[in-house]
Amino acid sequence: MLGSSFAVLASLALSVLASTTVQVRSANKSLSLADLALQKVLDDASPIFGYYVQNKTSTSTWMKSYPDSTKIVHMNLPGVHDVQTWNYSLATQEALDHVTNLDGVTVYPPEIYRCQEQPIISMLNAGIRVFDLRVAFDPTNSTLVFWHSQALQSETATMGDVLFGFYKWLDDHPSEALLLSFNYEGSTTAYAQDDAAVQLAIYNTLTTPVAKKYFLQAQNVFGTLGEARGKITLLRRFDLSALPSSYSDSIQGIYFSADQWIDNDPDITLIYNAAQNLTAYIEDFYEPGQPYGQGAAYNIERKYNATTTHIIKATTQYPDSLFWTFASSENDSDNPIETPEIMALGNGTDTPLGGVNQRLIPFFKEQEGKRVGIVMFDFFDQPGDLVQSFLDI
Ligand SMILES: *[C@@H]1O[C@H](CO)[C@@H](O)[C@H](O)[C@H]1NC(C)=O
Ligand SMILES: *[C@@H]1O[C@H](CO)[C@@H](O)[C@H](O)[C@H]1NC(C)=O
Ligand SMILES: *[C@@H]1O[C@H](CO)[C@@H](O)[C@H](O)[C@H]1NC(C)=O
Ligand SMILES: *[C@@H]1O[C@H](CO)[C@@H](O)[C@H](O)[C@H]1NC(C)=O
Ligand SMILES: *[C@@H]1O[C@H](CO)[C@@H](O)[C@H](O)[C@H]1NC(C)=O
Ligand SMILES: *[C@@H]1O[C@H](CO)[C@@H](O)[C@H](O)[C@H]1NC(C)=O
Ligand SMILES: *[C@@H]1O[C@H](CO)[C@@H](O)[C@H](O)[C@H]1NC(C)=O
Ligand SMILES: *[C@@H]1O[C@H](CO)[C@@H](O)[C@H](O)[C@H]1NC(C)=O
Secondary structure: OHHHHHHHHHHHHHHHHHHHHHHHHHHHHOOOHHHHHHHHHHHHHHHHHOOOOOOOOHHHHHHHHOOOOOEHHHOOEEEEOOHHHOOOOHHHHHHOHHHHOOOOOOOOOHHHOOOOOOOHHHHHHOOOOEEEEEEEEOOOOOOEEEEEOOEEOOOOOEHHHHHHHHHHHHHHOOOOOEEEEEEEOOOOOOOOOOOHHHHHHHHHHOOOHHHHHHEOOOEOOOOEHHHHOOOEEEEEOOOOOOOOHHHHHHOOEEEOOOOOOOOOOOOEEEEEEOOOOEEEEEEOOOOOOOOOOOOHHHHHHHHHHHHHHHHHHHHHOOOOOEEEEEOOOOOOOOOOOOOHHHHHHOOHHHOOOOOHHHHHHHHHHHOOOOOOOEEEEOOOOOOOOHHHHHHOO
């Protein structure tokens, strides 16, 4: 009796084991070629996008609580500047030396270029909805890859690969709307040119069948959240001027002309739709270093002042226009130089009030209930409550 029930139990256990193995096998076999192809593309994208992970947090679907009728220009949207630099450590720079050694230019230490430290997937899950991305040809002029000036960020992750990360994330978070700003990045190699070949490559990447499915097709207008959910709104900061005008006429997105985008300016007025008189107000004072020699605390304060002055303008003027404020910086030529990290987070005891990020948190608390528009951060994840303090406005 006893013996036979042991035998039954043993054979049950064996069959459970066997069926578990079969299930795991068949589960893997049941992955479609489309699933496996997406996995491959996401792997290819990972040096820029990060490793795709599901992470349901309160911030990953914060747009759910806003009605469809909300106008995009009325929303407060946290953004990130020079996203592609998040993994640009010395190890990454050195791993790419064999490529960049061919470029005919000097590549400076990584902290000159680095503006983030968390992957794009973490930015998305943390609530970031606006992304500043810079592309140009790789050193062989074959593929569109990500750069920050001379600093190549990956030789393998292409613009097209990285877009699949955003597409997949939108499928998983259909309540959310993303705004992707693309620039053609200059000063990459000694010979790179913003010519017809690179402009065509960018145009083609943004007009593939999959891009047409995920990018809002509207041109030079911001609509409602309802229209933008599950989609990408292109903020087009690159030119198609080397191509026939039919290319500019047919590409989606809002065009921010470089002619109107005054360099390093704290108070830009840019008309993106002359027929309808639609205007964007932009603060892009990225290099507050001059006059040189003032030091980190002074330059952080100049940047903080430019940022908060523009945000106050957003809370008090032109309620139906787009406001786009960069709280981020570039390295400057101060001696010693301020890196983007020093500007965002301060430099220890040299800067008792912290960097721009620390100083913005109490400022955001004072803006409660107001429209501040888009604000772009460097090192968005520090301090840990920065994005939440923005979303709480
Ligand atoms: C099934 O796929 C997962 C994830 O890719 C992998 O970790 C696991 O080893 C696979 N199992 C088998 C039995 O191939
Ligand atoms: C980040 O950089 C390190 C060092 O270069 C590298 O080992 C790692 O794979 C990179 N991360 C991703 C997601 O590519
Ligand atoms: C998920 O999000 C939480 C909160 O932002 C974070 O602490 C955690 O590291 C994330 N986990 C993964 C796997 O990304
Ligand atoms: C890349 O294109 C530029 C601009 O057209 C050209 O000057 C350069 O020689 C090309 N480089 C390579 C490696 O093809
Ligand atoms: C265009 O809009 C701006 C406000 O954004 C306003 O100041 C200006 O008067 C308008 N111009 C015309 C021609 O309507
Ligand atoms: C920043 O603005 C404050 C208040 O207007 C002013 O007192 C201060 O001098 C400004 N700082 C710099 C560095 O411009
Ligand atoms: C920092 O930026 C300035 C202007 O953008 C540039 O002229 C300078 O060479 C940079 N410093 C370094 C060390 O790269
Ligand atoms: C930042 O702090 C370090 C260490 O005290 C110092 O060497 C460096 O000059 C400082 N940089 C700036 C821009 O103040």
